Amino acid sequence: MKSPLCExxxxxxxxxxxxxxxxxxxxxxSAVSEGGGLGIISAMNAGPEWLRExxxxxxxxxxAPFGVNIMLMSPYADQVAEIAAEERVQVVTTxxxxxxxxMSMWKDAGVKVIPVVASVASAKMMMxxxxxxxxxxxxxxxxxxxxxxxxALVPQICDAVDIPVLAAGGxxxxxxxxxxxxxxxxxxxMGTRFLSALExxxxxxxxxxxxxxxxxxxxxxxxxxxxNTCRCLKNPFSRNFIKIEYSPEATPETVADLGVGALRKAAxxxxxxxxxxxxxxxxxxxxxxxxAAEIIREIVAEAETLLKGAYKWAD
Amino acid sequence: xxFRILGTGMCVPSRVVTNDxxxxxxxxxxxxxxxxxxxxxxxxCTDETAADLGYRAALDALEDSGCRAGDIDLIIAATVSGExxxxxVSCSVQQMLGISCSAFDINASCSGFVxxxxxxxxxxxxxxxxxxxIIGAERLSRITDWEDRGTCVIFGDGAGAAVLGEGxxxxxxKFTVEGGSDVIHIPQHTGKSPFFGxxxxxxxxxxxxxxxxxxxxxxxxxDVNYILDSxxxxxxxxxxxxxxxxxxxxxxxAAERLxxxxxxxxxxIELYGNTSSASIPIALDEMxxxxxxxxxxxxxxxxxxxxxxxxxxxxxxxxN
Amino acid sequence: xxxxxxxxxLADRIGCDVKELSMETKFETLGIDSLDVMELLMLxxxxxxTDIEIGDAKLATMADLVGLVESRLGEQA
Numbered sequence: 001m002k003s004p005l006c007e008x009x010x011x012x013x014x015x016x017x018x019x020x021x022x023x024x025x026x027x028x029x030s031a032v033s034e035g036g037g038l039g040i041i042s043a044m045n046a047g048p049e050w051l052r053e054x055x056x057x058x059x060x061x062x063x064a065p066f067g068v069n070i071m072l073m074s075p076y077a078d079q080v081a082e083i084a085a086e087e088r089v090q091v092v093t094t095x096x097x098x099x100x101x102x103m104s105m106w107k108d109a110g111v112k113v114i115p116v117v118a119s120v121a122s123a124k125m126m127m128x129x130x131x132x133x134x135x136x137x138x139x140x141x142x143x144x145x146x147x148x149x150x151x152a153l154v155p156q157i158c159d160a161v162d163i164p165v166l167a168a169g170g171x172x173x174x175x176x177x178x179x180x181x182x183x184x185x186x187x188x189x190m191g192t193r194f195l196s197a198l199e200x201x202x203x204x205x206x207x208x209x210x211x212x213x214x215x216x217x218x219x220x221x222x223x224x225x226x227x228n229t230c231r232c233l234k235n236p237f238s239r240n241f242i243k244i245e246y247s248p249e250a251t252p253e254t255v256a257d258l259g260v261g262a263l264r265k266a267a268x269x270x271x272x273x274x275x276x277x278x279x280x281x282x283x284x285x286x287x288x289x290x291x292a293a294e295i296i297r298e299i300v301a302e303a304e305t306l307l308k309g310a311y312k313w314a315d
Numbered sequence: 316x317x318f319r320i321l322g323t324g325m326c327v328p329s330r331v332v333t334n335d336x337x338x339x340x341x342x343x344x345x346x347x348x349x350x351x352x353x354x355x356x357x358x359x360c361t362d363e364t365a366a367d368l369g370y371r372a373a374l375d376a377l378e379d380s381g382c383r384a385g386d387i388d389l390i391i392a393a394t395v396s397g398e399x400x401x402x403x404v405s406c407s408v409q410q411m412l413g414i415s416c417s418a419f420d421i422n423a424s425c426s427g428f429v430x431x432x433x434x435x436x437x438x439x440x441x442x443x444x445x446x447x448x449i450i451g452a453e454r455l456s457r458i459t460d461w462e463d464r465g466t467c468v469i470f471g472d473g474a475g476a477a478v479l480g481e482g483x484x485x486x487x488x489k490f491t492v493e494g495g496s497d498v499i500h501i502p503q504h505t506g507k508s509p510f511f512g513x514x515x516x517x518x519x520x521x522x523x524x525x526x527x528x529x530x531x532x533x534x535x536x537x538d539v540n541y542i543l544d545s546x547x548x549x550x551x552x553x554x555x556x557x558x559x560x561x562x563x564x565x566x567x568x569a570a571e572r573l574x575x576x577x578x579x580x581x582x583x584i585e586l587y588g589n590t591s592s593a594s595i596p597i598a599l600d601e602m603x604x605x606x607x608x609x610x611x612x613x614x615x616x617x618x619x620x621x622x623x624x625x626x627x628x629x630x631x632x633x634x635n
Numbered sequence: 636x637x638x639x640x641x642x643x644x645l646a647d648r649i650g651c652d653v654k655e656l657s658m659e660t661k662f663e664t665l666g667i668d669s670l671d672v673m674e675l676l677m678l679x680x681x682x683x684x685t686d687i688e689i690g691d692a693k694l695a696t697m698a699d700l701v702g703l704v705e706s707r708l709g710e711q712a
Contacts, residue, residue, distance in 0.1 A: 097483035121552040128547030227633035251381045
């Protein structure tokens with residue numbers, strides 16, 4: 001697959017692995033990068049020392065480029081941003097805010113900045129702020145999501161900016177990847193599909209739930225008070241969350257508290273009843289565990305075959 | 316880290332004064348007021364104080380946000396017309412809410428609400444607050460010269476409030492001050508110090524209408540252009556421009572200069588008059604309660620007034 | 636020149652015949668108020684690329700407005 005992202009970042013395939021909190025650490029990131037994609041370590045809410053360690057471990061396993069995902073609302077955002085610059089990671093992806101204040105520090109360190117956005121206006125603002133590319137994430141995605149689906153969102157963002165756009169949300173195979181290139185994307189980011197990678201260290205119970213999931217297995221929480229809409233697998237946690245969210249006594253505070261520590265419970269401890277399993281709608285397409293490199297090769301090969309064979313629909 | 320708006324509220328006193336009623340008191344007319352200012356009627360306090368209005372607006376905002384008063388970490392109020400310098404409006408509201416958080420007032424004239432957003436963002440950025448209640452509360456009828464038909468027809472009383480929580484929806488802001496200008500002048504009581512030699516000024520709002528008009532139009536135009544340009548946005552990305560409701564003519568001419576349809580600007584001055592720092596939060600609350608806003612909408616607030624100061628900001632609305 | 640420009644602008648804005656306007660024309664009789672006059676002034680500022688401070692100038696007639704604009708332009712020259 002040809003893409004300006006490959007040259008820009010020095011990667012073989014324009015495939016990113018999403019920076020999933022509690023899930024995307026050095027083992028998965030290094031396997032994805034070794035496999036020719038861009039592995040990403042999630043700096044989530046962990047402190048700077050944890051991140052430094054993950055970066056070191058990743059470098060021990062691969063010379064290929066990799067990235068760090070920074071949640072800008074994290075109390076550690078400043079420190080983690082500095083580490084990304086000091087360590088000169090190749091890419092920083094960002095969520096939950098404007099990365100403007102770190103932009104010149106990252107540019108000086110040669111770091112490429114690729115924010116995740118869920119709206120046309122955000123994409124424009126990021127481009128104006130100096131982003132090198134954006135990841136247009138549609139609402140099929142797991143985790144925090146915006147209002148618009150990938151199919152509608154990606155072409156609108158492609159029209160609005162002139163930096164490369166990656167598509168994310170609902171992509172789990174070569175069909176999705178090929179489709180996104182048709183929409184104008186120059187690459188894709190996947191989260192859910194990489195959850196099933198052998199090298200992904202998320203708890204086996206979590207992986208099993210993702211593999212068992214179908215097209216209607218996810219649900220969104222946080223819609224009532226707005227600003228924090230999240231997609232996860234349906235389970236007792238999500239049912240209880242929604243019950244409380246829509247109860248008359250609910251407040252934004254009590255609802256936010258419910259989520260604290262729930263992802264960790266699922267991802268690290270394997271509690272799939274009372275933990276929160278963030279997951280995208282494409283989970284129904286994920287059916288087995290595979291090495292990350294194989295996932296990437298399969299998806300790219302399928303996308304290429306489809307794109308090359310497009311004459312069968314339009315000659 | 317900045318904030319997101321969890322809820323909004325407003326309160327205006329129940330006594331409505333129409334242009335016709337004013338025309339019976341002063342040498343003016345409904346036609347003149349509508350044409351010159353765009354106001355049809357305004358609300359005027361009969362026994363409510365600015366703090367009372369602020370308190371009721373706060374209750375409204377708390378309900379809309381689903382938060383309890385006890386969750387609030389900080390109250391900041393903007394006012395130029397509170398009855399008491401101490402206790403400040405925010406301190407009075409704190410007492411009325413029966414809570415014990417920090418509270419203080421600011422004076423940034425009609426730009427007050429945008430300054431409140433900026434200040435609140437600072438508290439969130441430092442991590443020293445999780446829930447902030449901001450209020451614009453004005454009893455302008457207290458500082459209006461009711462014998463001056465040029466000014467008393469413009470203003471109204473009211474309060475607007477918002478409850479802010481953690482988030483990152485405060486996207487951009489700009490503040491411009493041209494200090495010391497008396498184009499808009501609101502003197503305080505000179506006092507009776509036997510040592511102070513300056514002339515007594517009457518403690519009522521005085522404005523040089525033409526210059527205020529020019530200042531305001533230029534402020535709106537430069538701020539709207541700045542916010543759009545510095546974010547790589549165009550007007551279609553903005554759901555509403557929410558201006559300080561100073562005078563409908565200002566908004567009309569600014570829209571013309573910006574080559575925008577007037578409908579891009581939310582206006583309700585017809586019903587409330589110019590309520591200074593309460594005008595933007597009252598407008599925001601109306602938009603919210605009337606279902607005009609959707610999650611993801613970008614709102615551009617543009618305020619201008621005494622100081623002289625003008626302030627504008629871009630906020631993403633996240634409530635459904 | 637200034638008069639012609641203002642007259643053309645005014646005629647366009649209120650939909651009257653430019654030939655009906657003269658230096659003696661009173662703004663009040665045209666049904667336009669002080670803010671309309673400010674709009675004209677600001678359009679002149681744009682037209683001539685200059686700032687025109689109004690101070691306490693009385694602007695009741697076309698002559699008043701033309702005089703103000705010309706004097707500011709004259710100061711610039």
